[in-house]
Amino acid sequence: MVDWLSITIVVVSVAVAVWTLIATVRDQPMLVPHLAGLALLELLLLVQLGVSITLMLGGQTPEQNAVFIGYLASVVLIPPAAAVWGLTERSRWGPAVIAFSGVVLIALVLRLDQIWTAGIG
Incomplete structure (x- = not known):
């Protein structure tokens, strides 16, 4: 994975x-x-997904490959799910769903980086 991304x-x-x-x-x-x-x-x-797949096809794989792929697949699904849920909830809680998804994404991206670094570095 790319740190700046x-x-x-x-x-x-x-x-x-x-x-x-x-x-x-x-x-x-x-x-x-x-x-x-x-x-x-x-x-x-999606850019992160593409970069990760490219690096993995190039031979750089984390130790916990299945866990990494699971996190990577999950992280890409969160924004569309939050958008749908937020649109259907027309009260103040629509934006709250998006705020919560942002916090979840932070945790998942940091965990992805941790898994990648532990297996590669």
Whole structure:
């Protein structure tokens, strides 16, 4: 995995989580700009998926390969799931779902990096 990409994903996840948490506190529903934030996160996660697959095909594999692949697959599914859930929940809790997904993404990306570093480094 690429360190700067993981750091970028964590920073964007924090920004989206804080932004949508503010919308939750203000009792606002999820809006199109929130979807744009999730779309940016999804794009970054897909790039990370592609980079990870390329590195793995090149011979660099983590020790816990199955766990790594499971985390990698899960992390890509979270932003679309949060978008659907947030859109269906038209109250203040729609943005709260997105804020929670941002926190979950931070934990999963850090864990992915930890698994990768333990197996490679």
